[in-house]
Amino acid sequence: MDFRYTPEQEALRKEFADFFSEEMKHVPPELDASMEAIFDLDICWEFHKQLGKKLAAKGWIAMAWPKEYGGRDAPLIEQFIFNEVRGRYKAPGVDPIGVGMLAPTLLVTASEEQKREHLPHMARAERDWCQLWSEPNAGSDLASLTTRAVRVGDEYIVNGQKIWTSGAHRTDWGFMLARTNPEEKRSRGLSFFLVDMKTPGITIKPLYSMAKAHMFNEVFLDDVRVPVGNRVGEENEGWVASQMTSNFERSMINLFSHAKRELEELVEFCKETKWGGQPLAKNPLVRHKLAQLAIETEAGLAYSYSVVWNQIKGGLITAAPLAAGAKFLATELIQRLNYTACEIMGLYGQVADSRWAPRRGKYQNYYQQCMGLNMGGGTSEIMRNLVASMALGLPRSW
Amino acid sequence: MDLDLTEEQEMLRTMARDFLTKECPKTLVRELEEDEKGYSPELWRKMAELGWMGLVLPEEHGGMDMGFMDLIILLQEMGRNIVPGPFFCSVVLGSLPILSAGTEEQKKRFLPEIASGEMILTMALYEPNARYDASGVETKAVAQDNNFVINGTKLFVENAHIADYMICVTRTQEGASPEEGISLFLVDSKSPGIKCQVIPTMADDKLCEVVLENVSVPKENMLGELDKGWRIVTRALEHAIMAKCAEMVGGSEAVLDMTLDYVKERVQYGKPIGSFQVIQHYCANMWTNVATSRNLLYKVAWDLGEGLPVAKEIAMAKGWINQAYKFVTERAIQCHGAIGLTRDHDVGLYYRRAKAAELAFGDTDFQKELVAQQMGL
Structure with a gap:
């Protein structure tokens, strides 16, 4: 057993850290004050895009992809280290939907033409993506979706509605699941499409979050024409492709690493902030709450190392239940962290950005936004179902 | 990075699991809970023959020269089987401090006999004030001719009733800080002036009260330097905490397995209860706690x-595993329903030990305070 990185990996880690340390000096403060700011505010989106360009120039966006599609054939551990460092610096710049979810699907299931058309754009941070999956009546039960794609000649004509589409108003392309065979029930009649978001017939309407930010959207599809060449995989076999979106580094190290950094900042706040004549850090209740978070974060970090190790060693099938566990461990940790931060702030825990707001009102924003993490990409409940069926040998419950 | 066990560690694990499954069934665990001694000399002898007591001791002292991680793997298996007896106190609390701080004479005198299982050691650290830190050490040792004379009461001393020697943590001087002025002595348990009594505890784990009245100990039995013994205790506790964590992880693994077996076979409403999501989510949470x-x-x-x-990481680990083991055993009983509440069911054996293990070497609140201090709070 050996928990060390090799000297080369340590050097790489330092290179990443030096880069982010410098670049994040210029981050707009609004980005850190809201989980939804990246899609909500022009200045934050612009920072994400500019940072993406710099990461692309370094060749870091798609490290683990094959060279011919813009990657550098790097081992997964390097991707893990990159994610760990990027999480620590809370840096944007990598499209989580396109790079994180779609690219692995394309690498496994797409045609050569599709790979060459889309992957290099992603690696160069030129094209951002949104995910057109959820529908008003198909959330966790995604396979019940009803958006219809009918083939007419060389095109599909798509009609339906998608919802919870993060960043639809910012991104260039979307990947969509639609029903191509209404006779087949559930997952068997679905196909996977790549859709240019500028296609006529697409209407995007904002869905404002509790914290008043514009991240989510409703996307209406009225006679949207999608070329047959934009279908990934065979017709009616889109479900298989959709399952490949989880074919990426799945340890959640970025979130655990992010949580560790957030906690350190909260600890600093408690050291430097005096309430009632003494630093918050001297209050036994505060100390214990912070220590509990530190303990949970450390446990999460150790766990995520085991996820990536299993992924490297045994592949996705081995790591899949571990990854499902990582998802709810990480997102629920971040939720508890932000709840605790708000508790520690006391009355100030409710104040939005103003002269009375600690840390630009970040924690009251996060209080409203953090539950979204445990819902997006599969709720904590769905993840627990997956653990039960994949890791524990219990019967499928859905 | 390589997070796999070595081939030797895998073999040690398999061998230990097979051996303990056969030699230490739950019937024996229950029997020894009620037994005055609390251990099986026969099982003890067999463990010694396997070399377990000397696993991490150097060959020159009768050991097998293996590493601390190997001991962790073995203790994980012992925790899985909740093996009763003085292994932990003799090997972890007894032999490791002698190995790290003892004189050559002390090593020669004690380590081979510990390794062979002929001698049982323990550590007498805590006192009636029930404090985990150095300020809890009030038992006095005073120099007198070529001896030290010890007076005081030690509490929660593991297996003192069967130990041949105990490492007694005493105060030899009032220092500027509680950590200063502490000295350690290897005390013969049969010395005149020692009274030992087993305290009834939840886990029936033979924690003892040891009263020392004018107990005379030769100077050469001092372990480490005069007044500087706390650093040895600190080092010993670091290893003891991780060793205890290993037992706890093994215990929680066993409880999870037991619970999964049960929820797959127990039928209600015409289905195994493990098919219900509420039970599945309990199990998923148990699984992530174990992992x-x-x-x-x-x-x-x-x-x-x-x-x-x-220092910080150890406090975090104990703080987490304290909570996790209790959580896992508590949810296990919930999944078992009323049968889990009974004395006869094995899950309760672990539930009781989870609490005892939490209290060993620092409960959760204590660990959290250490973490807070280590974070600069």
Whole structure:
């Protein structure tokens, strides 16, 4: 057993850290004050895009992809280290939907033409993506979706509605699941499409979050024409492709690493902030709450190392239940962290950005936004179902 | 990075699991709970023959010269089977401090006999004030001719009733800080002036009250330097905490397995109860608690074995595993329903030990305070 990185990996880690340390000096403060700011505010989106360009120039966006599609054939551990460092610096710049979810699907299931058309754009941070999956009546039960794609000649004509589409108003392309065979029930009649978001017939309407930010959207599809060449995989076999979106580094190290950094900042706040004549850090209740978070974060970090190790060693099938566990461990940790931060702030825990707001009102924003993490990409409940069926040998419950 | 066990560690694990399954069934565990001694001399002898008591001791002292991670793997299996007896106190609390701080004479005198199982050691640290830190050490040792004379009461001393020697933590001087002025002595349990009594505890784990009245100990039995014994205790506790965590992780793994077996076979409403999501989510939460505990155990124990600074990490590990083991055993009983509440059912054996293990070497609140201090709060 050996928990060390090799000297080369340590050097790489330092290179990443030096880069982010410098670049994040210029981050707009609004980005850190809201989980939804990246899609909500022009200045934050612009920072994400500019940072993406710099990461692309370094060749870091798609490290683990094959060279011919813009990657550098790097081992997964390097991707893990990159994610760990990027999480620590809370840096944007990598499209989580396109790079994180779609690219692995394309690498496994797409045609050569599709790979060459889309992957290099992603690696160069030129094209951002949104995910057109959820529908008003198909959330966790995604396979019940009803958006219809009918083939007419060389095109599909798509009609339906998608919802919870993060960043639809910012991104260039979307990947969509639609029903191509209404006779087949559930997952068997679905196909996977790549859709240019500028296609006529697409209407995007904002869905404002509790914290008043514009991240989510409703996307209406009225006679949207999608070329047959934009279908990934065979017709009616889109479900298989959709399952490949989880074919990426799945340890959640970025979130655990992010949580560790957030906690350190909260600890600093408690050291430097005096309430009632003494630093918050001297209050036994505060100390214990912070220590509990530190303990949970450390446990999460150790766990995520085991996820990536299993992924490297045994592949996705081995790591899949571990990854499902990582998802709810990480997102629920971040939720508890932000709840605790708000508790520690006391009355100030409710104040939005103003002269009375600690840390630009970040924690009251996060209080409203953090539950979204445990819902997006599969709720904590769905993840627990997956653990039960994949890791524990219990019967499928859905 | 390589997070796999070595081939030798895998073999040790398999061998230990097979041996303990056969030689230490739950019937024996229950029998020894009620037994006055609390251990089986026969099982003890067999464990000694396997070399377990000397696993991490050097060959020159009768050991097998294996590493701390190997001991962790073995203790994980012992925790899985909740093996009763003085292994932990003799090997972890007894032999390791002698190995790290003893004189050559002390090593020659004690270690081979510990390794062979002929001698049982323990450590007498805590007192009626029930404090985990150095300020709890009030038992006095006073120099007199070529001896030290010890007076005081030690509490929660593991297996003192069967130990041949105990490492007694005493105060030899009032220092500027509680950590100063502490000295350690290897005390013969049969010395005149020692009274020992087993305290009834939840886990029936033979924690003892040891009263020392004018107990005379030769100077050469001092372990380490005069007044500087707390650093030896600190080092011993670092290893003891991770060793205890290993037992706890093993116990929580066993409880999870037991619970999964049960929810797959127990039928209500015409289905195994493990098909219901509420039970599945309990089990998923138990599983992540076990997995995080195991990973944290390995990470921190490995760091400790490598000599890296780990004061904060050890407190975090114990703090987490304390909570996780209790959570897992509590949910296990919930999944078992009323049968889990009975004295006859095995899950309760672990539930009781989870509480005892939490209290050993620092409960959760204590660990959290240490973490807070280590974070600069």
